[in-house]
Structures are given as structure tokens and as C-alpha cells.
Amino acid sequence: MAISSSCPDSSESLLARCAARPLMLSALHAHGIEIQEDAGALASLCRACGLEPNVLLAEVDAAEHRLTEPWRAQPLPALIEHVLLAYHQPFAAELDRLDAALLAARQASAPQALEELRALLAELRAELLEHLAKEEQVLFPWILAPAPAAAARAIRAMQLEHEDTVTLLHTLHGAAVRAFAGSPSDPQVATAQRALAQFERWLCEHLHLEDHLLFARARVRARLAPRLALDRAARRTWCGRCKDARS
Numbered sequence: 001m002a003i004s005s006s007c008p009d010s011s012e013s014l015l016a017r018c019a020a021r022p023l024m025l026s027a028l029h030a031h032g033i034e035i036q037e038d039a040g041a042l043a044s045l046c047r048a049c050g051l052e053p054n055v056l057l058a059e060v061d062a063a064e065h066r067l068t069e070p071w072r073a074q075p076l077p078a079l080i081e082h083v084l085l086a087y088h089q090p091f092a093a094e095l096d097r098l099d100a101a102l103l104a105a106r107q108a109s110a111p112q113a114l115e116e117l118r119a120l121l122a123e124l125r126a127e128l129l130e131h132l133a134k135e136e137q138v139l140f141p142w143i144l145a146p147a148p149a150a151a152a153r154a155i156r157a158m159q160l161e162h163e164d165t166v167t168l169l170h171t172l173h174g175a176a177v178r179a180f181a182g183s184p185s186d187p188q189v190a191t192a193q194r195a196l197a198q199f200e201r202w203l204c205e206h207l208h209l210e211d212h213l214l215f216a217r218a219r220v221r222a223r224l225a226p227r228l229a230l231d232r233a234a235r236r237t238w239c240g241r242c243k244d245a246r247s
């Protein structure tokens, strides 16, 4: 559920709010606002950077609206095809492009922080490739099946992995700040920072579109579908995949 733009403060941690609304993470970073462990509420963090919190929240609202509205009335198969074409298929190439930009900036970077950044990127690659495969091979076929009630557990598992991805993106951003702090005006560093910001935004759009539109619509469809028994073999397969992924 989206957090109301009329509520700039919340008892939730800011990172938890970004996990619920991934585009908030990229919006904060676009304004040069870093989320620290001991960060206060969104309002005080924004104001410390000269930004009214409601302005930021309105930006996030508008970005979410622009992303989801064209697909709200489209059939689920068309929405899934869009997710596959726009986000799944280009994933490896987008990561390669970002890694190449990071490597090109290595002369102007802090070596240890850059290594940490590239290691985090490799971790993101491994986790996301597994996540995308689970969606393509198990979840999306279940969502489109005649008895989509079986997909509820899988949807929740994917949402938890999305939250982990937001946390990893946050860690990645911090590593990039450390890696490039010494040469902010270097052109290769500027290119790498731009590539990272674009990749983060693109990945956050992917997470938002699934969490707030595809999965939300699939859950509604599951509630409306006849309550058929969960196929035992499919359930074992799914739970095994989740266990493997988390061990």
C-alpha cells in the first residue's frame, strides 16, 4: 500500500518506506539525499537538504502514476509481456553496461570502495538472475493459470526478495559515494554515477510495477477465482526454490 503524500513522517524506517515504494529510493538519491543508519524522519532529512518533504513525495506519487497508469486497464498477459520485454530481457546487458562504466572510472576512484561496489553488483546480478528465473518459470505461469490462488505464497516470496533488492541498492549507492568521493568532477566518474542512477531508477520501476500493479491485480484475481486445491508437486517445487534461494 502506498504511503499517503499527506504523511511525510512515519514511524517506519526510511529504508522500510523505500522497500514499500522503491521509487522513493531513487528520488532521494536523485536529490543527493543519503539514507543513513541513524537517519531521522523523512521530513527532517529532506529539510536538512533544502527540500520540502511534500515536494519529494509528490514527485514519487507522479512517477508511480506515470509508470502504472498506461497498464492499469491492460490484460494481465500484456502486462507480463511488458515486464519481460522492458525489465527481464535487458537485465544482464544493463548490468554489463553499468559495470563497464564503473571500470572506466577506476583511475579516479578509491580502489577498495570500487572493488566493494563491483562485488555488490556481482551479488545483485546473482540474486536477481535467480529471482527473474523464478518469476518466469513459476510465478508468471501461475498468475496466468485458470486457478491463480496457488500464486499467493509465491507472490509474497517475490515481494520479500524485492525488499532485499532495495536494501542492496541502498548499500550499493553508499559504496558508490565512497568510491567516487575523491573525484566528483572527473568525467568518467560523472558517467559512472549517471549510469548507476539510471540503473537504480530502472530497477526500482521494475519492482514497483510488479509490487503495486501486477501482483496486486494477481491477488485480486486469485480472490475471485474458484478455490481449487494447490497442486502438491508445484508447491513442493516452489518451496524448494525459495529454500534454496535463501540458504
Ligand SMILES: [Fe+2]
Pocket: 083, 087, 088, 132, 135, 206, 210
Ligand atoms: Fe520481475
Ligand SMILES: [Fe+2]
Pocket: 131, 135, 158, 162, 207, 210
Ligand atoms: Fe520481481
